[in-house]
Amino acid sequence: MKGMTLLQELFDSICKINCLNEEIESLYHQASVKLGVSDSVSFVLYMTYINKGKCLLYDIYKSSGISKQTINSAIRKLENEDIIYLEKYNGKSKIVCLTEKGKEYANQTAKKLYEAEFSAFKDWDEKEMEIYLKLMKKHRNSFKKQIEKL
Template sequence: MNNLSSRLMKRFNHLLGEIDAVYHEMDWKLGLSDSAMAVLYTICDNGGCCLLQDICRLSGLSKQTVNSALRRLEADGILYLEAAGSKAKKVRLTESGKLFADQTAGQIIKAEDEIFDSWPQEDVNKYLELTEAFLTAIKQKAENLVPNEYRKGFDKDS
């Protein structure tokens, strides 16, 4: 890898880390863990209900992390689960959960929308286009990784 690429990736990774830190601060300020906010955000972004498997896929969280967050939110009366077929589960906001989600995840969604609304449309389109291109390329690179022989026998999540 050449030095320029390394410097650019260092800057890119720093920016991603800073963005993650800002989201973490917003989550904390709104009284939620990062995982609980990710679950609420995903549900809000999908109209107030969605399949459990979709929360995992869309949020990028593991099933175990999503289930832990769901248990806490369910115990707090924010949401509930219902059967959606033989194995699938649908997650829905309660009436009080809708208000809570609007006051938490809704504020973040509104802030994000305001930022994109303040940019010229062509900049938003280009930003999304480049982000999608990077995602596609990094997924391909991930598929082509050669497993580390040293890690054989270890859990892949540890």
């Protein structure tokens, strides 16, 4: 019976972790709503903002978890509004770049989100941040291996 208790504790922990992850994702969605942009537009702006106005399109795809089609729609919307433009990079690759108008827009949107994140973490000491990052990476790597086995 003791083994069942450990399994139940693991199950309960996984449920708590998944719920917390979903709550955090929901907070990002709430931020997008408050900033007046879609989640995909918010992510494109955020990635270009934190990368000093330029970001490889591949990195946006890879980091977002959002479908390529949805990211491409967000990019077309931002291009049509003169917020971003695409530059060719090493053959087929492209870089998403903020225009001057886009830099102002990113300051009104992505910068606010970044500052909220920064404020949320500013009270963490170096050791807490190190532990959090180490555990997140460990979980990601282990989970990735399990997903590859599916």
